[in-house]
Amino acid sequence: MSEVRPATRLRALSALAVIALALFATTALWEAALAADATPSPETTGCAKAAETKGAIAGTPVAGATCVEIGMHDIFWDANLVTIPANTDVTLVIRSDAAATHSFDISDHNNTDVENLSVDLDVDPGKQGTVTINAPAGTYYFYCDVPGHEQAGMWGILKVEDGATISLKTLTTRRAPDRLQPPQRIRRGRKFPPPSV
Numbered sequence: 001m002s003e004v005r006p007a008t009r010l011r012a013l014s015a016l017a018v019i020a021l022a023l024f025a026t027t028a029l030w031e032a033a034l035a036a037d038a039t040p041s042p043e044t045t046g047c048a049k050a051a052e053t054k055g056a057i058a059g060t061p062v063a064g065a066t067c068v069e070i071g072m073h074d075i076f077w078d079a080n081l082v083t084i085p086a087n088t089d090v091t092l093v094i095r096s097d098a099a100a101t102h103s104f105d106i107s108d109h110n111n112t113d114v115e116n117l118s119v120d121l122d123v124d125p126g127k128q129g130t131v132t133i134n135a136p137a138g139t140y141y142f143y144c145d146v147p148g149h150e151q152a153g154m155w156g157i158l159k160v161e162d163g164a165t166i167s168l169k170t171l172t173t174r175r176a177p178d179r180l181q182p183p184q185r186i187r188r189g190r191k192f193p194p195p196s197v
Helices: 006-038
Strands: 067-073 081-085 090-096 102-106 119-123 128-133 138-143 155-161 167-169 185-187 190-192
Touching (some): 067 102, 081 090, 119 128
Parallel strands (some): 067 090, 081 155
Antiparallel strands (some): 081 167, 090 128
């Protein structure tokens, strides 16, 4: 039998110890990096967010939350039924998970019975924008003003109610209540309603 010399054995054990230490350090740095990526940015911490399941109400927001995070995608919103308290500052964080630029607008368009909030916020892909709303009670219509996007379903309802708790929901249909219908599409002289899901 051949014997391994003590010096060779010591070098082999030292090499294994260095490799084990390097793996441990790499794993620790990787976990720290993942933890940093998972930390929400300060402006969205504690915001009410849309539920993952269509038609479900979002999870309970942090007590006293004064912000709402709404994601915009190509031709739809994470939540298109948002409820906020009346006469209270509420910050809307509009996050774009889309490939195209979209807008978040609350104007006199389809809002004939309520105050014009004059909100016009354009958000580029991968970016986010914020707007603070303090509105009287009422039902407001919001939409994307990029041509064709509203008609394709990129609209929603902002319910502002006295004493309301901030909540978000995704409507199971893209069809707005009758008084809030986007313009009719006309094909060969016949009117067709906007598409519904």
